[in-house]
Amino acid sequence: MSALATEHNAVNLGQGFPDFPMSDELTRLVNQAMKNNFNQYSPMPGWMPLRESISEKAAFLYQVKINPDTEITITPGGTYALYSTLTTILHSGDEVIVFEPAYDSYVPNIEINGAKAITVNLVYPDYHIDWVAVKNAITAKTKAIIINSPHNPTGSVISEKDIQELRKVVEGTNIFIISDEVYEHLIFDNLPHQSILRYPDLLERSFVCFSFGKTYNCTGWKIGYCVAPPALTKEFRKVHQFNCFSCHTPSQVALATFLKNKDAYLSLSLMMQEKRDYFKQLMEQTRFTMLESHGSYFICAKYNRISDEGDKDFAIRLTKEAGVATIPVSVFYQGGKDDKVLRFCFCKKKETLEAAVEKLIRY
Numbered sequence: 615m616s617a618l619a620t621e622h623n624a625v626n627l628g629q630g631f632p633d634f635p636m637s638d639e640l641t642r643l644v645n646q647a648m649k650n651n652f653n654q655y656s657p658m659p660g661w662m663p664l665r666e667s668i669s670e671k672a673a674f675l676y677q678v679k680i681n682p683d684t685e686i687t688i689t690p691g692g693t694y695a696l697y698s699t700l701t702t703i704l705h706s707g708d709e710v711i712v713f714e715p716a717y718d719s720y721v722p723n724i725e726i727n728g729a730k731a732i733t734v735n736l737v738y739p740d741y742h743i744d745w746v747a748v749k750n751a752i753t754a755k756t757k758a759i760i761i762n763s764p765h766n767p768t769g770s771v772i773s774e775k776d777i778q779e780l781r782k783v784v785e786g787t788n789i790f791i792i793s794d795e796v797y798e799h800l801i802f803d804n805l806p807h808q809s810i811l812r813y814p815d816l817l818e819r820s821f822v823c824f825s826f827g828k829t830y831n832c833t834g835w836k837i838g839y840c841v842a843p844p845a846l847t848k849e850f851r852k853v854h855q856f857n858c859f860s861c862h863t864p865s866q867v868a869l870a871t872f873l874k875n876k877d878a879y880l881s882l883s884l885m886m887q888e889k890r891d892y893f894k895q896l897m898e899q900t901r902f903t904m905l906e907s908h909g910s911y912f913i914c915a916k917y918n919r920i921s922d923e924g925d926k927d928f929a930i931r932l933t934k935e936a937g938v939a940t941i942p943v944s945v946f947y948q949g950g951k952d953d954k955v956l957r958f959c960f961c962k963k964k965e966t967l968e969a970a971v972e973k974l975i976r977y
């Protein structure tokens with residue numbers, strides 16, 4: 615859709631990236647790290663001061679003690695952390711429960727490891743988890759369950775009740791939990807982020823994946839981390855050792871300092887919530903019907919008052935004719951389930967959102 619957006623000079627509300635600048639201070643810190651000669655390989659598990667800052671942040675946010683030496687590994691982004699996790703635990707024939715619509719890397723990453731994705735649909739239109747369906751999907755081959763909150767593409771978030779249900783599902787099994795928490799700091803309406811880090815009994819069997827790209831508006835930096843208990847981290851690092859091995863050092867040095875600034879990550883939710891609200895308010899002038907979004911960069915919308923086309927056809931036509939690119943939600947389902955919903959990305963400058971809505975009003 616981004617290529618189509620460029621071709622048709624459309625406003626791109628498709629791909630999830632901010633079009634406003636990242637923090638000057640973080641930019642300054644990475645420049646300084648480079649000038650100070652932090653330009654060589656860092657240790658395989660990551661720059662220790664950064665792992666210590668992550669551990670301090672986790673203690674502050676989630677009241678958990680995480681050992682920076684044995685439980686945190688810095689990775690080149692969240693996607694890599696997820697891929698390495700799946701490669702660490704999967705064998706041929708294993709099954710992994712995946713909720714759909716799903717971030718696009720999960721299923722290919724499962725399949726490349728010879729395993730099978732067992733998909734469970736989130737319940738439209740609020741995209742909550744159907745725990746009965748999850749229980750029915752579990753078999754003796756179930757190796758892991760992937761959760762993602764706040765959720766891409768729908769903006770749904772899990773509650774404490776979901777955590778209780780998750781606990782019931784995995785109790786007495788060897789099922790791993792893979793928790794994709796890249797949108798940890800993009801949660802709205804005063805809802806608490808239900809990080810797996812809050813729950814020691816679940817953390818015991820979990821790989822929890824994060825991304826600095828999402829937290830600091832620098833998706834192109836591709837730097838993140840994985841938190842897992844020592845025995846699991848040891849295995850994870852065997853995969854990491856012979857893949858990326860060492861992540862970009864100057865960014866790690868900069869982030870080690872910047873992470874101590876609590877305001878920088880605590881203020882993100884409100885800033886992004888204001889963008890969600892502004893976009894929702896602008897969209898009231900169009901014939902789209904907005905669904906709920908409680909987190910992430912994304913909000914979905916129905917277009918039944920405009921067209922009854924399938925979502926892919928409609929999204930393509932909207933890009934070409936109206937000049938606004940979005941993502942059709944059916945692409946996040948293996949089977950292409952089409953609820954006739956488009957995903958809009960609202961982490962954009964006010965002017966960008968206004969320019970897009972101006973075009974949509976006329977459509």
Ligand SMILES: Cc1ncc(COP(=O)(O)O)c(C=O)c1O
Nearest residue numbers: 691692693717766796825827838
């Ligand atoms: C749910 C989800 N997980 C992981 C990622 C990837 O994060 P990173 O860019 O750090 O690899 C994304 C990015 O869009 C995402 O939406």
